[in-house]
Amino acid sequence: SPNLKTDFIGRNYLYFDTISSTNDYAKEIASDSPDGTTIVAEEQTSGRGRMGRLWVSYKKQGIWMSIILKPDIAPNDAVKLTQVAAVSLVDAIKETANLTSYIKWPNDIIVNGKKVCGILTEMNGELDKINFIVVGIGVNVNVDSFPVDLQDKATSLSIEASKKIDRKLLTASILNNFEKYYRTFLDEGFLNIRNLCKEYSLTLEKDVKAIMNNKEYVGRAIDIDNDGNLIVMFKNGEKKAITSGEVSIRGL
Ligand code: ATP
Ligand code: BTN
Numbered sequence: 001s002p003n004l005k006t007d008f009i010g011r012n013y014l015y016f017d018t019i020s021s022t023n024d025y026a027k028e029i030a031s032d033s034p035d036g037t038t039i040v041a042e043e044q045t046s047g048r049g050r051m052g053r054l055w056v057s058y059k060k061q062g063i064w065m066s067i068i069l070k071p072d073i074a075p076n077d078a079v080k081l082t083q084v085a086a087v088s089l090v091d092a093i094k095e096t097a098n099l100t101s102y103i104k105w106p107n108d109i110i111v112n113g114k115k116v117c118g119i120l121t122e123m124n125g126e127l128d129k130i131n132f133i134v135v136g137i138g139v140n141v142n143v144d145s146f147p148v149d150l151q152d153k154a155t156s157l158s159i160e161a162s163k164k165i166d167r168k169l170l171t172a173s174i175l176n177n178f179e180k181y182y183r184t185f186l187d188e189g190f191l192n193i194r195n196l197c198k199e200y201s202l203t204l205e206k207d208v209k210a211i212m213n214n215k216e217y218v219g220r221a222i223d224i225d226n227d228g229n230l231i232v233m234f235k236n237g238e239k240k241a242i243t244s245g246e247v248s249i250r251g252l
Contacts, residue, residue, distance in 0.1 A: 003172035
């Protein structure tokens with residue numbers, strides 16, 4: 001595609017009509033695939049969200065894709081790639097659909113209060129070494145309507161913009177922005193990404209209930225720290241860093 005302006009993200013581009021899950025396939029082939037390999041499918045039969053949830057992926061109505069990355073970073077830093085993807089998506093959605101979106105920390109992109117996009121980052125490696133990372137991105141682009149149980153939570157770009165959005169242009173824009181911010185992260189560190197995450201955040205300055213390791217923490221989200229954690233401050237002034245791995249954020 002002439003719209004793709006990247007050096008390596010999406011240059012090895014694997015396209016499927018139907019697939020179980022682009023993340024599952026990416027993990028299968030990652031060891032033998034070059035950095036930046038991107039898997040795109042028109043439809044997923046078992047798309048996955050975080051915490052083992054099902055991700056609805058209607059045929060030709062969204063962008064269901066996974067990017068394989070092989071960065072030389074510490075395994076603890078892998079979660080920051082979710083934030084790299086999130087800021088890329090906010091910019092790409094603005095460029096392509098002219099919609100303002102926000103990041104619901106850590107992995108949801110929200111337009112007009114509803115979820116248009118989710119990110120699922122998975123890592124393979126040991127304690128001290130990454131073999132590969134898969135960044136899975138699901139965008140509801142031209143979904144006309146959602147099942148009843150999702151209607152209050154989910155939306156699509158076409159619903160919010162009241163027009164069809166070009167999936168090819170949006171895919172290229174996501175990959176272009178992703179490469180730009182991924183480079184920024186690798187070359188200059190997390191600070192720039194962190195600042196953009198804070199600027200685009202829907203979660204900061206709000207009262208939240210964070211559930212981590214089966215414990216609930218109710219407080220105000222006051223910061224995203226340099227590890228990508230959400231800092232929650234309790235009424236007594238104490239602070240807690242919430243790691244994104246196993247947390248569920250609910251506005252109060
Ligand atoms: P959190 O990540 O904060 O715990 P969540 O992402 O589960 O919350 P919501 O965004 O409020 O919470 O709910 C969306 C729910 O709908 C999730 O369980 C998500 O997996 C599911 N879902 C499935 N398919 C889609 C889709 N295509 N678009 C949006 N949501 C979807
Ligand atoms: C979430 O919000 O819980 C994350 C949703 C991630 C969905 C994408 S679609 C492409 C990739 N393949 C999957 O099975 N999941 C991710």
